[in-house]
Amino acid sequence: DAKTTQPTSMDCAEGRAANLPCNHSTISGNEYVYWYRQIHSQGPQYIIHGLKNNETNEMASLIITEDRKSSTLILPHATLRDTAVYYCIVRATLRVGNTPLVFGKGTRLSVIA
């Protein structure tokens, strides 16, 4: 079962920052937070991941609260091409290997012109 809770849908104006929240109150110490997105009729695409520090890459920023029970994905300047379903996934990284991704329902982000 998915271990995350996300809003079902969100709208964002083009050019504005999109802030997508995720609750993962039962996250354990060896679990990372991953974000993927799926544009209509395509395969899921990796965005970013983190453990406890904030992370930034060319696509997005990930802000994780100090208690690690929630996080926010930030798309700094949303474009129409960012319209997609965004999945927040917690995933264990064990010494013996990683666990497969288990997808929850995700947030459907609509970027509006």
Add this chain to the structure above:
Amino acid sequence: DTEVTQTPKHLVMGMTNKKSLKCEQHMGHRAMYWYKQKAKKPPELMFVYSYEKLSINESVPSRFSPECPNSSLLNLHLHALQPEDSALYLCASSQGLAGGQESDGQFFGPGTRLTVL
């Protein structure tokens, strides 16, 4: 090459047909995955191969038969499917399940859209 390719893109088959879905990656990844995605639902894990051995089968019916001929290829053999098996079938790969590192994200292919009549 950072792509996962899947063929065919679309497949229509009858309930008595036998068909196969193919997946290929040349990133040197040692873990490969099959997911099934119904319309407006999240992807659901079906099978995981690690170092060419089946490591996870999520109680998938036997009419779906996975095969990993080598580290770059993953097949899904289909036989006697039902109309409710119509879905998008996604393949993914990652560096490996054993001795994995925290940066071990999964790369997904574009999927095969299957319709069972």
